[in-house]
Amino acid sequence: MVKQTTALMVASIFAMSVPALAQQPAKPNEHVHDHGADTAPSKSANGQPKSDEHDHHDHSGHTMSQDKGTAVDHEGMHADDHSQHDMDHDHATDHSAHSAQSTEHGDGHHHHHMDNDHIMDHEGTMIMGQNLDKLPSSCKSISESVEITVKAGRKYARNFPGTAFAFDQQQWNVKPCSKVTFHFVNEDNIRHQFMMHGLPKYLYKYGMFHLEVTGPKTVSGTIIVPGSDDTFLVHCDISHHMEKGMKAQLVVGKGAESIPSIPGLTPYNRNDTYEAENLPKASDKAAQSAMVRQITAFTNNSNMQNYAMIGLGALLGLFVIPLFRKILLRKKSTE
Amino acid sequence: MPRHFFIAILTFYLMSTAAVVQASLKLPATVKVESAALTAEPMCDPKISLAWREAQEIDGVKIDASPGCSPDNPVWIAAAVKGTNNISMDTLMKTGLSPDAIIKTDDIDGDGDPDRIIIKLEIMELNGRSPDFPGIVPTFDIAPGVQPGAWVFAPKTSGMSTENFESVRANPLLRLPSPVIRVEQGDIVQIVLENTHYFPHSIHLHGVDHPFSHGEHGGQDGVPQTSEVELMPGGRRVYQFQARQPGTMFYHCHVQTHTHLAMGLAGMIVIEENKPNNWVQTLNIGGGHVRHRSVAVREQFDQEYDLHYHAMDKELSEIIQKYNDPRLIARDMNQRYDITDATEDYYTLNGLSFPYTLRESLIVVDPDQKIKLRMLNSGGELIAVHTHGHHATITHYDGVEHNPAAQIMRDVFDMAPAQRLDLKLETIDDGKHSYGPGDWLIHDHREKGITTNGMAEGGSMSSIVYKSYLGESGMPKVSHFGIDLSQYFTKEYFERRVPIWQNLDDFASLGSPGGDDGLSAANQATLLNALIGLLIGLLVYGVFAKREYIKQTFMAMVSRSKDAKGGTNNG
Numbered sequence: 043m044v045k046q047t048t049a050l051m052v053a054s055i056f057a058m059s060v061p062a063l064a065q066q067p068a069k070p071n072e073h074v075h076d077h078g079a080d081t082a083p084s085k086s087a088n089g090q091p092k093s094d095e096h097d098h099h100d101h102s103g104h105t106m107s108q109d110k111g112t113a114v115d116h117e118g119m120h121a122d123d124h125s126q127h128d129m130d131h132d133h134a135t136d137h138s139a140h141s142a143q144s145t146e147h148g149d150g151h152h153h154h155h156m157d158n159d160h161i162m163d164h165e166g167t168m169i170m171g172q173n174l175d176k177l178p179s180s181c182k183s184i185s186e187s188v189e190i191t192v193k194a195g196r197k198y199a200r201n202f203p204g205t206a207f208a209f210d211q212q213q214w215n216v217k218p219c220s221k222v223t224f225h226f227v228n229e230d231n232i233r234h235q236f237m238m239h240g241l242p243k244y245l246y247k248y249g250m251f252h253l254e255v256t257g258p259k260t261v262s263g264t265i266i267v268p269g270s271d272d273t274f275l276v277h278c279d280i281s282h283h284m285e286k287g288m289k290a291q292l293v294v295g296k297g298a299e300s301i302p303s304i305p306g307l308t309p310y311n312r313n314d315t316y317e318a319e320n321l322p323k324a325s326d327k328a329a330q331s332a333m334v335r336q337i338t339a340f341t342n343n344s345n346m347q348n349y350a351m352i353g354l355g356a357l358l359g360l361f362v363i364p365l366f367r368k369i370l371l372r373k374k375s376t377e
Numbered sequence: 378m379p380r381h382f383f384i385a386i387l388t389f390y391l392m393s394t395a396a397v398v399q400a401s402l403k404l405p406a407t408v409k410v411e412s413a414a415l416t417a418e419p420m421c422d423p424k425i426s427l428a429w430r431e432a433q434e435i436d437g438v439k440i441d442a443s444p445g446c447s448p449d450n451p452v453w454i455a456a457a458v459k460g461t462n463n464i465s466m467d468t469l470m471k472t473g474l475s476p477d478a479i480i481k482t483d484d485i486d487g488d489g490d491p492d493r494i495i496i497k498l499e500i501m502e503l504n505g506r507s508p509d510f511p512g513i514v515p516t517f518d519i520a521p522g523v524q525p526g527a528w529v530f531a532p533k534t535s536g537m538s539t540e541n542f543e544s545v546r547a548n549p550l551l552r553l554p555s556p557v558i559r560v561e562q563g564d565i566v567q568i569v570l571e572n573t574h575y576f577p578h579s580i581h582l583h584g585v586d587h588p589f590s591h592g593e594h595g596g597q598d599g600v601p602q603t604s605e606v607e608l609m610p611g612g613r614r615v616y617q618f619q620a621r622q623p624g625t626m627f628y629h630c631h632v633q634t635h636t637h638l639a640m641g642l643a644g645m646i647v648i649e650e651n652k653p654n655n656w657v658q659t660l661n662i663g664g665g666h667v668r669h670r671s672v673a674v675r676e677q678f679d680q681e682y683d684l685h686y687h688a689m690d691k692e693l694s695e696i697i698q699k700y701n702d703p704r705l706i707a708r709d710m711n712q713r714y715d716i717t718d719a720t721e722d723y724y725t726l727n728g729l730s731f732p733y734t735l736r737e738s739l740i741v742v743d744p745d746q747k748i749k750l751r752m753l754n755s756g757g758e759l760i761a762v763h764t765h766g767h768h769a770t771i772t773h774y775d776g777v778e779h780n781p782a783a784q785i786m787r788d789v790f791d792m793a794p795a796q797r798l799d800l801k802l803e804t805i806d807d808g809k810h811s812y813g814p815g816d817w818l819i820h821d822h823r824e825k826g827i828t829t830n831g832m833a834e835g836g837s838m839s840s841i842v843y844k845s846y847l848g849e850s851g852m853p854k855v856s857h858f859g860i861d862l863s864q865y866f867t868k869e870y871f872e873r874r875v876p877i878w879q880n881l882d883d884f885a886s887l888g889s890p891g892g893d894d895g896l897s898a899a900n901q902a903t904l905l906n907a908l909i910g911l912l913i914g915l916l917v918y919g920v921f922a923k924r925e926y927i928k929q930t931f932m933a934m935v936s937r938s939k940d941a942k943g944g945t946n947n948g
């Protein structure tokens with residue numbers, strides 16, 4: 043009994059450790075390397091002075107307004123009182139996407155605007171907690187300006203079995219005190235978010251920086267990261283998008299503790315248990331010999347097969363075993 | 378055999394017999410669960426402002442008073458009536474809706490209301506597993522502490538799925554049931570499904586006049602075996618229709634319907650009669666009281682309520698709490714779950730079970746009113762709704778008006794799965810329509826319908842409450858009958874840990890008995906048997922060990938008696 047339970051325990055420990063191992067990235071080094079390579083060119087491409095920052099509009103995500111025009115009628119939107127909307131163009135939302143309809147709008151660049159922390163357009167494209175110029179107290183100056191393109195969509199889940207949505211990368215590295223502009227490219231036809239948590243609250247309301255857009259479309263926003271090494275959670279907060287893969291981290295400098303359950307990067311805190319299923323396989327069929335097929339042809343009932351096996355056993359017993367005995371006896375006698 | 382050993386066993390036997398006698402003289406005392414030990418919730422959700430109850434006007438939208446505990450957020454109503462495209466920025470921001478959630482434009486027939494309606498729905502999971510912590514997210518309680526895993530069609534929202542980053546409670550727009558949709562007959566309606574969920578889904582417009590296939594959007598009956606392929610995660614599909622007939626209808630997902638419908642992907646859709654200046658409340662989030670009625674309903678009725686009855690299976694809803702990997706959830710739901718062996722465990726009215734139904738789904742009436750009740754059964758079994766104190770008239774079956782001359786009155790309304798009934802409830806105190814003012818129960822009369830996972834009182838029961846029986850708080854006034862509803866507002870009640878009758882008298886005669894102090898009668902019997910066994914064993918051992926001695930003694934005795942006999946014979 044004691045032996046049995048120990049064996050069970052050992053088995054379950056082993057069973058639990060297998061999925062845990064499976065969670066580990068296959069080639070962790072390669073991942074880190076990839077990120078470095080990706081951020082490097084965008085850094086060099088960005089040497090512009092600060093005033094140019096306002097003109098960084100992403101021009102890659104036009105498709106939505108044209109082909110989904112049936113579902114998005116902007117007419118009534120602008121019957122509204124415009125005066126309450128601050129026409130602030132500091133934010134880098136994708137204005138170009140509206141150009142096709144700018145005539146009917148009368149104002150192609152119209153955006154709802156709550157306050158400087160919260161910019162939203164008529165389709166729900168949102169920039170929250172953007173920071174273009176406020177230096178964190180831990181920084182004397184901006185170390186560098188970086189642009190990072192983050193792609194989001196279902197197709198990036200392909201790399202991580204068992205997820206449904208993902209970002210194209212799971213980690214981005216920046217220097218402390220760098221000014222980072224994120225171009226968030228949503229490639230799906232639904233909403234996704236690029237939401238960052240844990241930023242200093244004196245600069246970022248709720249410690250959050252948040253981009254949100256219904257795809258296919260791009261939204262861009264800028265922050266200035268703190269001067270100390272740190273790691274920030276990035277996720278999409280739509281119900282179960284993070285849980286099902288849309289999770290990443292922004293590493294400032296050497297970073298801090300890694301965030302759990304980032305696909306391919308860090309293990310889940312709670313793992314599912316997996317068991318191999320008895321799935322039908324094409325090879326099962328091929329393995330069946332012609333003989334077996336002949337037998338099963340007229341005994342395709344499992345009982346019949348059982349009886350056939352018993353019969354075979356009986357035959358074996360009747361003829362083969364006496365034969366063996368004879369052989370053995372003969373051997374003995376020759377000895 | 379040592380004599381003192383025998384004495385010890387005998388003493389123990391006598392003592393334990395005495396203990397049995399002692400225990401039967403006095404049974405264990407009653408242990409009362411103190412109210413301080415319970416997780417008491419306020420009967421009314423304190424997060425809901427009292428101002429929401431008042432009659433008011435927002436952005437020109439007139440909203441009726443709703444004196445219950447948790448009336449709909451008035452800004453939601455304003456947005457639903459005017460469209461998120463036509464309300465002020467300020468109002469929109471208070472709704473939490475996406476600015477493109479409800480787009481209303483183009484008065485095509487020139488009768489003063491918009492005729493082109495776009496409604497965007499997302500699909501949200503409630504109470505699902507997290508790979509990060511041993512809890513579920515985002516949480517939605519159908520009753521205190523009762524959190525079945527569920528999926529809903531939700532109006533397109535903006536921002537987070539939870540109340541805030543610290544909370545795991547769902548954003549109030551993400552809730553059961555899927556919202557009631559209201560459009561006008563003749564409107565060009567587009568329901569845009571943006572599949573934010575990790576499984577494929579669809580929308581089937583049950584009872585709504587819709588073309589099987591639309592030139593621009595393709596097949597649109599929502600059925601993956603007839604009209605269209607499943608809409609995959611991340612995808613968008615437009616369902617367009619222009620309904621020629623009014624009526625109370627039904628929409629639901631038709632992908633793996635036997636599980637997806639029960640998971641919550643089902644809602645009521647109402648086509649209102651075309652009338653001039655008819656700005657209908659496009660979404661009634663959470664169902665219940667309709668605080669901005671259509672022109673036709675205003676003409677004929679004093680009030681209107683949407684009553685969506687639903688049922689869920691615990692074993693089904695637990696699958697999304699058991700796994701995080703969508704493949705494992707798909708495997709268990711599609712290949713392992715067997716609905717023919719399943720039973721329903723949670724019965725809800727407008728997404729909630731008693732006592733939360735008292736917060737949201739009270740039918741608050743005055744005498745001599747005419748009230749329209751639209752009822753939908755999206756559960757898997759027939760239900761039988763009983764209106765205490767009232768007979769109501771069935772005016773419509775499945776959205777189609779019943780011949781007015783043949784309309785009948787009943788007090789039990791049976792509804793097959795997917796069935797809709799429109800009722801005319803008249804609060805005329807004539808002994809037939811109504812027996813007069815009161816706090817009259819309205820409940821599914823299959824008795825399991827008033828339980829939550831088998832625990833009564835729960836399920837879909839609610840009340841028809843006359844205002845004279847409605848308390849200041851918005852809850853039915855029952856304290857003057859000595860009734861205390863507070864125990865229902867604890868999660869311990871639904872965990873089956875509260876002896877429900879303990880407070881019916883001052884000494885808790887039907888409270889919980891404490892455990893035995895010493896040995897229970899059963900244990901004592903077992904112990905005695907063991908002792909007897911031990912005794913017999915010892916005896917046998919003793920006999921065996923001393924068999925030589927016994928033999929000798931016996932022989933000696935025999936020979937002595939022989940000797941004696943012989944002696945006498947001889948002598």
Ligand SMILES: [Cu+2]
Pocket residue numbers: 207233234235278279280283288
């Ligand atoms: Cu997302």
Ligand SMILES: [Cu+2]
Pocket residue numbers: 577578579630631632633637642
């Ligand atoms: Cu579905």
